[in-house]
Amino acid sequence: MSGEEPIIFLDKVMLHYGDGAPVLKSISASLYKKSFYFLTGASGAGKTTLMRLLYLGIRPSSGQLKIFGKDVSDISRREIFEIRQKIGVVFQDFNLLNHLTVLENVALPLKVMGETEKQRENQAKEILDWVGLGGCFNAYPDVLSGGQKQRVAIARAVIIRPEILLADEPTGNVDEQIASKLMNLFYGMHKMGTCVIVATHYRQFVDTFHYNELKIENGRIIANESSFDPKGDSLA
Numbered sequence: 001m002s003g004e005e006p007i008i009f010l011d012k013v014m015l016h017y018g019d020g021a022p023v024l025k026s027i028s029a030s031l032y033k034k035s036f037y038f039l040t041g042a043s044g045a046g047k048t049t050l051m052r053l054l055y056l057g058i059r060p061s062s063g064q065l066k067i068f069g070k071d072v073s074d075i076s077r078r079e080i081f082e083i084r085q086k087i088g089v090v091f092q093d094f095n096l097l098n099h100l101t102v103l104e105n106v107a108l109p110l111k112v113m114g115e116t117e118k119q120r121e122n123q124a125k126e127i128l129d130w131v132g133l134g135g136c137f138n139a140y141p142d143v144l145s146g147g148q149k150q151r152v153a154i155a156r157a158v159i160i161r162p163e164i165l166l167a168d169e170p171t172g173n174v175d176e177q178i179a180s181k182l183m184n185l186f187y188g189m190h191k192m193g194t195c196v197i198v199a200t201h202y203r204q205f206v207d208t209f210h211y212n213e214l215k216i217e218n219g220r221i222i223a224n225e226s227s228f229d230p231k232g233d234s235l236a
C-alpha cells in the first residue's frame with residue numbers, strides 16, 4: 001500500500017463489556033481517507049461495538065486504536081471533542097430530539113460549532129433538500145416515518161461535512177427504494193471525500209457495490225482481499 005497514513009488504525013484491539021467474554025477479540029485494520037467500507041457480520045458479531053469504539057464512546061480493553069493519527073488510549077476530553085467534530089454518526093435508533101423541529105435537529109451540530117443562526121438555517125435547509133426532505137423543515141420527528149427519521153439523522157450527521165461518517169444499519173428500518181436512495185447519499189459523501197463506514201447485514205448492497213468489506217467473524221476481521229481497494233473506487 002502507499003505511504004498514506006490511515007485515518008483509522010486498529011492493532012489487535014480487544015473489547016469486552018464488564019466481566020464478560022471478549023466481544024471483539026483481535027481487530028486489526030487500516031482504513032483510509034475518502035474510502036468506502038461495509039462492516040458486515042452476523043447479528044451479535046460486534047458491528048455496533050466497533051462503531052462505538054470508532055466514535056470514542058468506549059475505549060479498547062487492550063490493543064491500539066488511532067484515529068486521525070492520534071492514539072485514543074490516553075486523550076483529553078478536549079481532544080475527544082475535537083475528534084468528534086470530524087466524525088458524523090448515524091445511530092441505529094436515530095437519537096433525534098423530539099422537542100426540536102427537523103430543521104433544528106439538523107442544524108444542532110452547527111450550533112455546537114458556534115455558527116450563526118442564519119448560517120445554520122441555510123445549511124440545514126440545503127442538506128434537507130439534498131436528502132429529499134425539503135417539505136419537512138418545521139415538522140417534529142414524531143410525525144415522520146422511519147425512513148424520514150433516518151434521513152433526518154443522516155442530514156444531521158453530514159451537515160458538519162465529516163471526514164469520517166459512521167452509519168450503523170442505516171437501511172434497517174426502510175424499504176428497498178429508500179435504502180437505495182440512502183446508499184446513493186453515502187456514495188455521494190464518499191465521492192466528496194468522506195471516509196464512509198456502513199455497518200449492515202443487508203447482503204444485497206455489499207454484493208452490488210464492490211466496496212471494501214470488513215467482515216467480523218469470531219471477534220476478528222476477516223479481510224476480503226479479493227475486493228480490497230484502499231480508495232474504494234472499484235465501482236467508479
Ligand SMILES: Nc1ncnc2c1ncn2[C@@H]1O[C@H](COP(=O)(O)OP(=O)(O)O)[C@@H](O)[C@H]1O
Pocket residue numbers: 017023041042043044045046047048049050
Ligand atoms: N452495552 C453492552 N453491555 C454488555 N454486552 C453488550 C453491550 N452491547 C453489546 N453487547 C453484546 O456484545 C455482542 C455484540 O453486540 P453488537 O456490537 O451490538 O453486535 P452487532 O451490532 O454486530 O449485532 C452481543 O453479544 C451483545 O449482546
Ligand SMILES: [Mg+2]
Pocket residue numbers: 047048049092168169
Ligand atoms: Mg448492531
